Amino acid sequence: MRPLLLSIAAFALIGAAPSPDIPLVAIGLPFAPEKPMPVARDHPLYHRVAVGDVEGITAIVRFKAAPPGRLHKGLRETLDRMNLLAPSDGEARVRLVATWQGLDSPASLLVASKETTATLHYQLVRIDNHQVLLDRTIATTVKGEGSALDGGMGMARAAIAANFASAAACMDKAAYGRAPDDCALQPLYGVSVSRRH
Numbered sequence: 510m511r512p513l514l515l516s517i518a519a520f521a522l523i524g525a526a527p528s529p530d531i532p533l534v535a536i537g538l539p540f541a542p543e544k545p546m547p548v549a550r551d552h553p554l555y556h557r558v559a560v561g562d563v564e565g566i567t568a569i570v571r572f573k574a575a576p577p578g579r580l581h582k583g584l585r586e587t588l589d590r591m592n593l594l595a596p597s598d599g600e601a602r603v604r605l606v607a608t609w610q611g612l613d614s615p616a617s618l619l620v621a622s623k624e625t626t627a628t629l630h631y632q633l634v635r636i637d638n639h640q641v642l643l644d645r646t647i648a649t650t651v652k653g654e655g656s657a658l659d660g661g662m663g664m665a666r667a668a669i670a671a672n673f674a675s676a677a678a679c680m681d682k683a684a685y686g687r688a689p690d691d692c693a694l695q696p697l698y699g700v701s702v703s704r705r706h
Contacts, residue, residue: 534586535587535670536591536674545591545675547591548592554593554602554684556600557595558588558595558602561604563581563607565609565610566609580669601636602637603635604634605632610630611628612627613626624653624664625664626648627649629647633683643679645676647676649672651664651700653700664700667696671696675694678692
């Protein structure tokens with residue numbers, strides 16, 4: 510199936526202004542082998558997941574793709590849209606620890622149909638007995654186009670959002686002991702980024 514190329518206007522940068530507050534949430538976008546769907550009320554993790562800030566954020570993410578606050582917010586919003594995020598720590602039964610592993614992004618001056626890969630490690634642990642329910646490193650790749658600066662940042666954000674969606678879908682399965690070895694979902698969309706003046 511040929512990936513759908515989305516022109517994501519939110520990823521466009523206006524002149525030389527700082528990057529806008531772009532949501533890092535891909536829930537609702539098409540993925541293979543399946544699209545992540547919000548869990549139902551009878552799911553064991555429905556509103557039961559606590560999450561802290563993403564650990565190990567590197568300078569390239571901090572200053573180029575997404576400031577830490579946006580990264581943390583994107584993970585929380587992804588879990589919230591999947592009905593996994595606990596309303597409070599007191600209502601949580603499990604804790605998700607997300608650790609930044611790296612970003613492989615285009616570095617050329619002119620980017621044409623390049624790929625960007627975001628890699629994070631996730632560990633889902635029961636709060637009561639510290640049992641590890643999920644322990645996976647997930648690498649997600651997004652294809653896109655645009656200049657190295659604009660396209661690279663847009664593709665990085667899309668790859669991070671796809672990674673968060675992959676982790677949420679994997680947590681859904683982990684609750685039933687069915688998490689696959691490779692939790693990475695394949696985005697069936699691309700990113701086209703252009704600078705607007």
